[in-house]
Amino acid sequence: MFRKPNPSSGVPIYVQLKEQVRHAIETGGLTAGDQLPGIRSLAETLVINPNTVIKVYRELEQEGVLEIRHGLGAFVISRRRSRSKAEEMRDAQHLVHEFVDTLKKQGLEEGEIRRLFEAEIAGEFQRR
Amino acid sequence: MATVIETIELTKKYGKHQAVRGMNLSVQAGSVCAFLGQNGAGKSSTIKMLLGMIHPTSGSGSIFGHRIDKESDSLLIRQKVAFVAEDKRLYDYMSVGQIIHFTRSFFPRWDHDLEARLLEQFELPPERKIRQLSKGMRTKLALLLGFARGCELLILDEPTEGLDPVAIEDVLQIVVSLAAQGTTIFFSSHQIVEVEQVADHVLMIDRGKLVLDAPMDRVKEQYRHIQAVFPEPVEERDFRLPGIEKVSVAGRTVSFVASHNVDSIVEHARMLHAGSIDVLPISLKEIFLEKVKARS
Numbered sequence: 001m002f003r004k005p006n007p008s009s010g011v012p013i014y015v016q017l018k019e020q021v022r023h024a025i026e027t028g029g030l031t032a033g034d035q036l037p038g039i040r041s042l043a044e045t046l047v048i049n050p051n052t053v054i055k056v057y058r059e060l061e062q063e064g065v066l067e068i069r070h071g072l073g074a075f076v077i078s079r080r081r082s083r084s085k086a087e088e089m090r091d092a093q094h095l096v097h098e099f100v101d102t103l104k105k106q107g108l109e110e111g112e113i114r115r116l117f118e119a120e121i122a123g124e125f126q127r128r
Numbered sequence: 129m130a131t132v133i134e135t136i137e138l139t140k141k142y143g144k145h146q147a148v149r150g151m152n153l154s155v156q157a158g159s160v161c162a163f164l165g166q167n168g169a170g171k172s173s174t175i176k177m178l179l180g181m182i183h184p185t186s187g188s189g190s191i192f193g194h195r196i197d198k199e200s201d202s203l204l205i206r207q208k209v210a211f212v213a214e215d216k217r218l219y220d221y222m223s224v225g226q227i228i229h230f231t232r233s234f235f236p237r238w239d240h241d242l243e244a245r246l247l248e249q250f251e252l253p254p255e256r257k258i259r260q261l262s263k264g265m266r267t268k269l270a271l272l273l274g275f276a277r278g279c280e281l282l283i284l285d286e287p288t289e290g291l292d293p294v295a296i297e298d299v300l301q302i303v304v305s306l307a308a309q310g311t312t313i314f315f316s317s318h319q320i321v322e323v324e325q326v327a328d329h330v331l332m333i334d335r336g337k338l339v340l341d342a343p344m345d346r347v348k349e350q351y352r353h354i355q356a357v358f359p360e361p362v363e364e365r366d367f368r369l370p371g372i373e374k375v376s377v378a379g380r381t382v383s384f385v386a387s388h389n390v391d392s393i394v395e396h397a398r399m400l401h402a403g404s405i406d407v408l409p410i411s412l413k414e415i416f417l418e419k420v421k422a423r424s
Contacts, residue, residue: 007324010409012348040308047300049160049328050308055345 001029001037004046013048017056025065025076036066036074130157132281132312133178135189135196140173140182140336147173149336150187155314155329160307162327162344163316166420170336171316172214175285179211191281210279214286216270218258224269225254237278242302246272249298263290275302282306284315288322300326320413330412332419339419344412353410354384354393356402366400369393374418385410385418 001024005016024030036042036057043050057074060066066074103113133155140148148170155161165171176182178191180202192208194201219227228247232238247254250268261269267290274282287303288296296319303313303326317323323330330347332340340347358380367375367382371389375382386393390407397405 008321008411008413010348010411012345013325014345040305043304043308044301047297047304047325049326049344050304051158051160051328052345 002042002046005048014052014055014059017046017048017052018059021056021060022065030076032076034076035072036076038073131155132157133189133191133314135174135178135187137187138174138177138184138189139186140170140177141185146336148177148184151333151336151338153189153331153338153341155312157312158307158310159329160303160313160327161315161329161331162323163314163331163333164318164320164323164416165316165333166318169333171333172285173336174333175211175283175314175316178283179209180205208280209283210274210277210281211283212270212274212285212287214289216266218266218270218273220259221257223255223257224252224261227258227269228254228273231273232276235277239276239278243272243276246275246302250295264292264295267291268295271299271302275306279311281312281314284313286317287315288317288319296322320411320416324412332416334420340415347412347415348409350386350388350390351410351415352386352390353408353414354386354390354397354405355381355408356384356397356405357381358397358400358402360401362400367393367396369396385415 002017002020005013005020007013009016021030021036030036037045039050039053039057042053057066057068061068061074065077067077068074100113103116108116131154133153135151135153138148138151138153139146151170151174153174163171163174173182177184178189178196180196180199183197189196191205194204196205219230222230228243232243246252246268250265250272252265252269252272258266258269267287271284271287274284282303284303288299291299300322303315307313307326315327324344328344330340330342330344331338361380362377362382364375364377367384369389369392371386371393372384373387374385382397384393394405394407
């Protein structure tokens with residue numbers, strides 16, 4: 001499933017392998033629950049240092065992409081790479097910006113837009 | 129992590145010639161550590177001192193905590209360490225099968241499965257006399273004897289010298305598989321690409337001195353080649369910044385090799401009104417050539 005990394009590319013081998021795992025998940029080559037190759041067998045197949053494989057699996061575990069079950073191996077958690085809070089906020093900001101822009105074009109004043117937002121937020125969160 | 133090999137100011141003089149000059153090494157358990165240097169840089173002298181084959185002129189060292197310069201510790205070291213020498217010395221009058229049988233009898237932890245796998249993979253004829261083996265086959269046999277010993281530390285001096293690409297890949301694969309079982313591997317080489325592939329730590333020596341000692345990933349992440357084009361001709365002395373290992377100026381174009389601090393160097397180039405700045409990765413081979421050339 002994985003290609004041999006190019007050792008002389010200047011990009012660390014662990015970065016190259018990590019990208020390959022991510023890519024396999026993003027393109028559906030690996031889906032949630034799938035098991036990744038064992039550390040030793042992947043190291044032998046790609047002829048790379050086993051510590052490199054360990055590093056890749058550990059980092060992907062920290063990023064919430066893989067789960068390491070001790071004694072069993074590494075498994076895929078999510079189909080997509082989980083998004084960071086910063087990315088979510090950036091996307092949300094973009095939506096709000098467009099929405100406010102639309103309301104302004106419809107002729108609403110700043111105060112009116114603010115009152116609508118505040119009312120909606122108050123209503124939305126009280127209902128919960 | 130436990131330290132397997134440690135040397136402090138290890139020095140070897142042959143008459144007036146200093147082969148090894150104040151070497152401070154530290155190799156961690158479970159790592160695959162590459163030891164790079166040109167011919168005559170002091171690699172073999174260092175390895176021979178580690179194994180107690182020659183005595184240091186000054187300084188000290190230990191392997192698994194046993195002193196390398198103490199006769200009584202030597203046996204303890206030899207029980208835990210396998211060594212494949214550069215010259216691959218073997219008993220010429222024995223056959224392949226005989227020397228395997230002979231060597232096996234000394235080592236209670238001998239790996240029979242690995243022996244069988246390697247005999248087949250390396251296509252070694254058990255009946256053939258060692259004196260009739262080709263250079264490549266001798267190397268493969270010497271490696272088999274070292275790999276199958278079941279050691280905790282494997283020291284290899286130029287292990288792939290004289291092997292074809294297929295055999296080199298086989299050898300690297302065994303190195304990887306032994307490392308996965310917890311064997312620490314220390315190998316000298318000047319085949320830089322194979323080193324980049326399997327090593328997680330790199331040591332470079334030049335004329336008896338250590339010039340680089342770093343994890344492979346850090347070397348790859350931090351070393352960069354920077355190229356900047358300036359509106360006016362510039363001079364080398366405009367670029368005295370930490371992290372710049374080397375500067376070469378050709379009119380308005382300047383090339384740097386940086387070992388760290390890349391952001392500040394780029395910032396500095398911008399301040400000098402560089403029109404275009406390219407930051408490129410750099411291979412271990414280029415770093416090696418720079419390290420060795422810089423001192424020539």
